[in-house]
Amino acid sequence: MNTKILKKYFNEMYSDNGAVRDIYQSYARWLKELPDGTLERRNAEAELLFRRLGITFAVYGETKNAERLIPFDIVPRIFGAAEWQRLEQGLKQRVRALNAFLHDIYHDQEIIKAGVISAHQVLDNKLYRPEMQGVDLPNQVYAHIAGIDLVRVAENDFYVLEDNLRTPSGVSYMLENRKTMMRLFPELFVQHTIEPVEHYPQMLLNTLREAAPANVTYPVIVVMTPGSYNSAYFEHAYLASQMGVELVEGQDLFVHQQKVYMHTTDGPQQVHVIYRRVDDDFIDPRVFLPDSTLGVPGLMDAYCSGNVALANGVGTGVADDKSTYLFVPEMIRFYLGEAPLLSNVPTWRLSEPEDLSYVLAHLPELVIKEVQGSGGYGMLVGPTSTQAEIAAYKQRILAEPAKFIAQPTLALSCCPTLVESGVAPRHVDLRPFVLSGKEVRIVPGGLTRVALNDGSLVVNSSQGGGTKDTWVLED
Amino acid sequence: MLSRTAENLYWMARHIERAENTARVLDVAHRTSLLPLDIEGTEAYLWYAPLNITGCAVSYTAKHGLARADAVTHYMALDPDNPASIYSCLRLARENARTVRGAITSEMWQVINDTWLELNRLPQQMDHEKFRDFFDWVKDRSHLFRGVTLGTILKDIGLSFIKLGTFLERADNTARILDVKYHILLPSVSDVGGAADYYQWGSLLKSVSAFEAYQRIYRDVISPLRVSELLIFRADMPRSLHACMDEVEAALLDINGFSGQEARRLAGEQHAALHFGRIEDAFGRGLHEYLTDFLKNTALLGREIRDAYLARRDRLLIR
Numbered sequence: 001m002n003t004k005i006l007k008k009y010f011n012e013m014y015s016d017n018g019a020v021r022d023i024y025q026s027y028a029r030w031l032k033e034l035p036d037g038t039l040e041r042r043n044a045e046a047e048l049l050f051r052r053l054g055i056t057f058a059v060y061g062e063t064k065n066a067e068r069l070i071p072f073d074i075v076p077r078i079f080g081a082a083e084w085q086r087l088e089q090g091l092k093q094r095v096r097a098l099n100a101f102l103h104d105i106y107h108d109q110e111i112i113k114a115g116v117i118s119a120h121q122v123l124d125n126k127l128y129r130p131e132m133q134g135v136d137l138p139n140q141v142y143a144h145i146a147g148i149d150l151v152r153v154a155e156n157d158f159y160v161l162e163d164n165l166r167t168p169s170g171v172s173y174m175l176e177n178r179k180t181m182m183r184l185f186p187e188l189f190v191q192h193t194i195e196p197v198e199h200y201p202q203m204l205l206n207t208l209r210e211a212a213p214a215n216v217t218y219p220v221i222v223v224m225t226p227g228s229y230n231s232a233y234f235e236h237a238y239l240a241s242q243m244g245v246e247l248v249e250g251q252d253l254f255v256h257q258q259k260v261y262m263h264t265t266d267g268p269q270q271v272h273v274i275y276r277r278v279d280d281d282f283i284d285p286r287v288f289l290p291d292s293t294l295g296v297p298g299l300m301d302a303y304c305s306g307n308v309a310l311a312n313g314v315g316t317g318v319a320d321d322k323s324t325y326l327f328v329p330e331m332i333r334f335y336l337g338e339a340p341l342l343s344n345v346p347t348w349r350l351s352e353p354e355d356l357s358y359v360l361a362h363l364p365e366l367v368i369k370e371v372q373g374s375g376g377y378g379m380l381v382g383p384t385s386t387q388a389e390i391a392a393y394k395q396r397i398l399a400e401p402a403k404f405i406a407q408p409t410l411a412l413s414c415c416p417t418l419v420e421s422g423v424a425p426r427h428v429d430l431r432p433f434v435l436s437g438k439e440v441r442i443v444p445g446g447l448t449r450v451a452l453n454d455g456s457l458v459v460n461s462s463q464g465g466g467t468k469d470t471w472v473l474e475d
Numbered sequence: 476m477l478s479r480t481a482e483n484l485y486w487m488a489r490h491i492e493r494a495e496n497t498a499r500v501l502d503v504a505h506r507t508s509l510l511p512l513d514i515e516g517t518e519a520y521l522w523y524a525p526l527n528i529t530g531c532a533v534s535y536t537a538k539h540g541l542a543r544a545d546a547v548t549h550y551m552a553l554d555p556d557n558p559a560s561i562y563s564c565l566r567l568a569r570e571n572a573r574t575v576r577g578a579i580t581s582e583m584w585q586v587i588n589d590t591w592l593e594l595n596r597l598p599q600q601m602d603h604e605k606f607r608d609f610f611d612w613v614k615d616r617s618h619l620f621r622g623v624t625l626g627t628i629l630k631d632i633g634l635s636f637i638k639l640g641t642f643l644e645r646a647d648n649t650a651r652i653l654d655v656k657y658h659i660l661l662p663s664v665s666d667v668g669g670a671a672d673y674y675q676w677g678s679l680l681k682s683v684s685a686f687e688a689y690q691r692i693y694r695d696v697i698s699p700l701r702v703s704e705l706l707i708f709r710a711d712m713p714r715s716l717h718a719c720m721d722e723v724e725a726a727l728l729d730i731n732g733f734s735g736q737e738a739r740r741l742a743g744e745q746h747a748a749l750h751f752g753r754i755e756d757a758f759g760r761g762l763h764e765y766l767t768d769f770l771k772n773t774a775l776l777g778r779e780i781r782d783a784y785l786a787r788r789d790r791l792l793i794r
Contacts, residue, residue: 051592052585052588052589228570228573228574233573234576237575237576237577238576238577240577241576241577241578246477246480246577247477247480247575247577247578248477248479249479251479252477252478252479262477263477263478263479264476264477264478265476265477265478265481265632265636265730265732265784265785266476266732266734267732267733267734
C-alpha cells in the first residue's frame with residue numbers, strides 16, 4: 001500500500017527514485033541516526049504537553065468528551081526557501097485581487113460591468129451584503145486575515161483548494177506546533193536554519209492597528225469570540241493574550257450614539273477595532289439574525305458610520321464562496337493585470353446543466369462540496385465512498401444542484417508522519433495565513449494539516465485530521 | 476479591565492478558596508468523629524454540622540436523608556450534583572479560568588487544568604483514610620495555585636480581583652468553620668472544658684492550620700475564648716477574619732474606581748470593627764450571633780462588589 005502511494009503521489013521527502021529530496025537531507029540524516037523508540041517517546045511527551053496546555057477543540061455533534069486534542073504529528077513538513085518564495089508571491093497576489101474584488105462589488109461593480117462575472121453570481125449570492133454597498137473601509141481592505149488552502153500534486157504544482165476570507169482559524173496551532181517542536185527537538189533547530197513564525201501575533205496586531213478608523217491615533221483593539229464553547233475558543237483567547245488585548249464576547253460590548261464601548265470595571269471604554277471571530281449572521285441582531293445573542297445591537301450602524309473597524313469586514317463571504325472561487329484567476333487579471341501565479345483546481349458548477357450531467361456520471365471519481373460549506377462537513381469523496389453513500393449524496397445533489405460544486409480528486413502530496421506502525425506517508429495540505437493592512441504580510445509557512453488515516457484525503461480536524469509544524473528553510 | 480474578566484477572576488479565586496475550605500471543614504468533621512461521643516444518634520448529629528455551615532443541609536437531606544459520615548463526605552467532596560461540592564468548585568474554578576485564559580498566566584492555567592484532570596482520575600469511592608489524603612491534596616492544589624498566582628501574574632487590577640475573591644471567601648469560610656462549635660454541641664454542660672471539648676477546639680485549630688500559631692502566641696491550654704480571638708481578631712493570623720478583611724480592604728483600594736465607593740465604605744467599616752473589636756464583647760453578645768452578623772455583612776459586601784464592578788453598566792455613559 002505504502003509503495004503504491006509512493007509511486008502515485010508526490011512525496012515531500014522522497015523523489016520518485018527513492019532519493020531524499022535536497023531540503024529534507026539534513027532531517028533525514030537526523031531521523032536515521034535517532035535511536036529506536038525515541039520518536040514514539042517524544043510523541044507521548046508532545047501529547048502530554050498539549051493536554052496540559054489545554055489546547056483542545058470541540059467537535060460539533062459530539063457530546064462525549066467535548067474537549068478533544070487536535071492530533072499533532074512530530075515529523076515536520078519542510079519547504080525550501082525558493083519554493084516558499086514562489087508560493088508567497090502567489091498568495092499575496094491572490095489576496096490583493098480578492099480584496100480589490102470585494103471593494104469593487106461593494107462600490108462601482110466594474111467587474112460586473114466588464115462582464116467578467118455575472119451580476120447574478122454576485123448580487124444574488126446569499127453572502128453578498130447589500131448593507132455594505134458604498135461603505136468605505138480603511139485601506140480598502142475587507143479580508144484582513146485570509147487563510148488560503150493549498151495542496152501540492154507535484155514538485156512545482158500547487159493548487160488553491162479554497163480561500164477562507166470570513167473567520168479562518170488554525171493559526172494558534174501553527175504557533176503552538178512550533179513551540180512544541182522547539183521544546184521536543186532543540187537539536188533540530190540548531191542543525192537547521194528555520195524561518196521563525198513566532199512574530200505572527202505582532203504582525204496581526206500591526207495589521208489590526210492599520211485597520212483602525214483614520215482619525216484614531218491609539219486604537220483600542222479587542223478580539224471578539226462567540227464564547228468559551230466555540231470550537232476555536234482556545235485560539236481566540238490565545239491570540240488576544242499574545243497581542244495583549246481584551247478578549248470580549250458580544251455581551252461585553254454595547255453601542256451608544258454609533259460608537260462601540262466595552263463594559264470595564266472602571267465604566268465604559270470605547271473600542272476602535274474588533275477582530276471578530278463571529279460570523280456576519282450573528283454580529284448584529286438588528287441587521288442580521290434577530291435572535292442572535294452573540295452579537296451587539298447597533299454594531300453595523302457604528303461600523304457603517306466609520307467609528308469602528310471590523311476584521312474581517314462584513315460581506316467577505318461572497319468572495320470565498322466555492323462558486324465565486326472559479327473567478328479568482330479572472331479577478332487577478334482584471335484588477336492587477338497579472339497572470340495568476342497559483343492555479344485553481346478545475347471545478348464543475350452543478351448549477352450548469354452540462355457540468356451537472358458530467359458530474360452525475362462520474363461521481364465515484366470526484367469530490368463534491370457544498371458551495372457554502374466549510375470545515376470538511378457535508379462533502380463527498382468519491383473514490384473512498386461506498387456505493388450507498390454515493391447514491392444518497394446523489395439524491396441531495398438532484399434536490400438542489402446549485403448548492404454544489406465538483407472537483408477532480410486531487411493527488412494530495414504525502415509527507416512522512418508518525419503513525420502506529422512507524423513513520424509512513426500521509427496526505428497533507430497547507431493553510432498559510434495572509435494578513436492585509438497597509439501592506440500584505442505572511443509569516444513563512446503556515447499550518448500543515450495531515451490526514452492521519454491511511455489513504456484518507458480529508459485533512460480537517462473534525463474528520464480525523466492532525467497538524468504538523470511547517471518549516472521554511474532559510475537559504 | 477473588562478467587567479466579565481474581573482468577574483471570572485474573582486469567582487475563579489473564590490471557588491478555589493471554597494474548595495480548600497470545604498476540605499478543611501470536612502477535615503474537622505473527620506477528626507471530631509474519631510472521638511467517641513456516646514449519645515444517641517451521634518453520627519447524624521455530628522455530620523449535620525458540616526452540611527449546615529456550608530449551607531447544603533436541605534439539598535443533602537432531600538437526596539440522602541439522615542446524615543451519615545460516608546454519605547456526607549461524598550456529597551460534599553465528590554458529588555457533581557452538589558453545586559457546593561469540592562468537585563463542583565474545582566469544575567467552576569476551571570470554567571472561570573478557561574473563560575479568561577488570556578488574563579491569567581499559562582502556569583496558573585496549567586495548575587487549574589491539571590487539578591481538574593487529576594480530580595477526574597480519582598476513584599469515586601474512597602475510605603476514611605483516602606479521604607484524609609484527598610483533603611490534603613485539595614489543600615495542596617490550592618496552595619500551589621496561590622503560589623503560582625503570586626509568582627507569575629502581573630501585579631495589576633486582575634490580581635486585585637483575585638485577592639478580593641480569595642479573601643472574601645476565606646473570611647466567610649473561617650467564620651463558618653468557627654461556627655462549627657456552635658453546631659456540634661457537647662453532650663452535657665459538664666463536658667464543657669473536658670477532654671472532648673479540648674479535642675474539638677484543638678481539631679478546629681488544626682483544620683485552619685492554626686494549632687502551632689496558637690501554641691506560640693498563648694503558650695497555654697486551649698480555651699474557646701483564645702481560639703476565637705485568634706481566628707477573629709488577630710491580624711497576624713493568615714486565616715483570621717481580621718487578616719482577611721485587611722486584604723479585602725487593600726484590594727478594594729487598589730481597584731479604586733468611582734463606582735466602588737459603597738463597597739470601600741462597607742469593607743472599611745467591617746475592617747474597623749475587627750481592628751478595634753474585643754473578643755470579650757463578641758462573647759458577650761454570643762459567638763454564634765457575632766459570626767452570623769459577620770456573615771451577613773460579608774454577603775452584603777459581596778453584592779456591592781458585584782454591582783460596582785462586575786455587572787454591566789451602560790447607564791454610566793448617559794449621565
